[in-house]
Amino acid sequence: MDRAAPSGDATNAASPPSFSIEVAAATTARSTFVREPARCGQMPVRLALLAHLRGMLSLLMEKVIIVGSGCAGLSAAIYAARANLNPLVLEGRQPGGQLSTTTLVENYPGFPDGIDGPQLIINMHDQAEKFGARFSYAEATGLELDNKHVRIKADDEWLETQALIIASGASARYLGLENEDKLIGHGLTSCATCDGAFYKNVPVCVIGGGDSAAEESLFLTRFASKVYLIHRRDKMRASKIMADRVLANKKIEPIWNTVVTKYIPDEKGEMRAVRLRNVKTKEERELAVACVFVAIGHDPNTKAFAGKLDADREGYLIAKNLAESKHPGVFIAGDVADRVYKQAVTAAGTGCAAAMDAERYLSELER
Numbered sequence: 387m388d389r390a391a392p393s394g395d396a397t398n399a400a401s402p403p404s405f406s407i408e409v410a411a412a413t414t415a416r417s418t419f420v421r422e423p424a425r426c427g428q429m430p431v432r433l434a435l436l437a438h439l440r441g442m443l444s445l446l447m448e449k450v451i452i453v454g455s456g457c458a459g460l461s462a463a464i465y466a467a468r469a470n471l472n473p474l475v476l477e478g479r480q481p482g483g484q485l486s487t488t489t490l491v492e493n494y495p496g497f498p499d500g501i502d503g504p505q506l507i508i509n510m511h512d513q514a515e516k517f518g519a520r521f522s523y524a525e526a527t528g529l530e531l532d533n534k535h536v537r538i539k540a541d542d543e544w545l546e547t548q549a550l551i552i553a554s555g556a557s558a559r560y561l562g563l564e565n566e567d568k569l570i571g572h573g574l575t576s577c578a579t580c581d582g583a584f585y586k587n588v589p590v591c592v593i594g595g596g597d598s599a600a601e602e603s604l605f606l607t608r609f610a611s612k613v614y615l616i617h618r619r620d621k622m623r624a625s626k627i628m629a630d631r632v633l634a635n636k637k638i639e640p641i642w643n644t645v646v647t648k649y650i651p652d653e654k655g656e657m658r659a660v661r662l663r664n665v666k667t668k669e670e671r672e673l674a675v676a677c678v679f680v681a682i683g684h685d686p687n688t689k690a691f692a693g694k695l696d697a698d699r700e701g702y703l704i705a706k707n708l709a710e711s712k713h714p715g716v717f718i719a720g721d722v723a724d725r726v727y728k729q730a731v732t733a734a735g736t737g738c739a740a741a742m743d744a745e746r747y748l749s750e751l752e753r
């Protein structure tokens with residue numbers, strides 16, 4: 387009977403079993419041992435078969451899947467690939483992430499003359515691929531977590547992985563107006579820290595009335611000749627201290643009860659003006675601005691993971707110790723868990739941390 391005891395344990399030992407097939411195998415093995423305790427002579431054969439099955443299944447299982455190919459996902463891919471983990475990157479609907487939508491990036495370390503966002507992303511992609519990362523355009527659409535196992539649905543196919551890195555980013559909210567996609571990076575942006583310095587001594591506008599809009603407006607006064615703060619209500623939603631600062635700043639001119647109804651580009655496709663409508667009087671007018679900063683919030687891309695991991699009220703995932711989730715083997719990186727900094731370099735930093743944590747986790751599993 388000594389050997390019968392490991393029947394249940396055997397399924398937990400060594401490398402992690404995969405879900406359905408392994409569970410079926412384990413159930414068969416366990417019931418056999420329970421029903422036929424006297425036939426111990428056959429057990430080594432069955433255990434060997436189980437071990438063999440487990441070996442086969444671990445070949446089918448991914449070591450590391452990374453969701454997202456922005457700065458966080460690609461940095462994680464570089465680190466995981468260099469650690470020989472052969473990661474699979476699910477790129478989702480926006481391969482390259484947010485940086486692929488912008489033009490010059492001047493604050494990513496290592497590029498004193500700046501670098502185009504898409505080029506920076508191509509470089510990271512090539513670097514990850516060179517070390518063995520694999521890429522798929524699939525989108526993560528579901529997640530199943532059970533004990534040590536992780537299953538991720540890539541489009542319609544369930545994949546099993548020992549470690550998962552979620553780097554699915556956050557999407558800035560825009561207004562949904564005509565030409566929006568074309569104008570992003572050409573006078574339309576959602577990031578004052580990123581793009582403010584490009585608009586020196588010209589008028590710009592910020593859309594929004596919350597703390598982000600207040601913060602962005604104040605930051606932009608360092609560069610712009612004038613900052614119009616366009617808000618659909620008659621006062622700010624921001625905290626009192628931020629609202630007071632905005633209202634006290636002579637460079638900022640609030641335009642209340644007003645919405646932007648149209649972006650007006652010049653002949654080169656750069657933002658030249660916006661069309662405004664007063665929601666109370668219905669009066670319309672044009673306002674000349676060189677850049678529109680939309681500050682109406684972000685939506686973290688976490689639909690596929692809803693309810694499975696800790697998240698705050700707005701859906702941002704909650705990471706502890708930089709990149710750990712509450713579930714063993716699941717790590718988090720980049721803007722999907724960052725409601726504060728939202729920068730390429732911070733996303734890359736947490737991508738690195740997530741991959742190093744995943745590598746450590748896998749080493750522990752193998753012991």
Ligand SMILES: Cc1cc2nc3c(=O)[nH]c(=O)nc-3n(C[C@H](O)[C@H](O)[C@H](O)COP(=O)(O)OP(=O)(O)OC[C@H]3O[C@@H](n4cnc5c(N)ncnc54)[C@H](O)[C@@H]3O)c2cc1C
Binds near residue numbers: 525
């Ligand atoms: C216009 C603009 C200009 C910017 N300029 C700068 C700058 O100059 N300097 C700077 O430091 N930062 C800048 N930023 C911010 C910077 O781009 C972000 O902080 C950074 O891209 C975050 O990286 P990330 O990898 O966390 O997420 P993202 O870049 O958002 O990438 C998310 C990735 O996840 C994928 N994804 C999402 N959901 C799924 C899913 N369900 N399944 C599979 N994949 C999924 C997406 O397809 C994408 O590949 C700018 C942002 C914008 C929008």
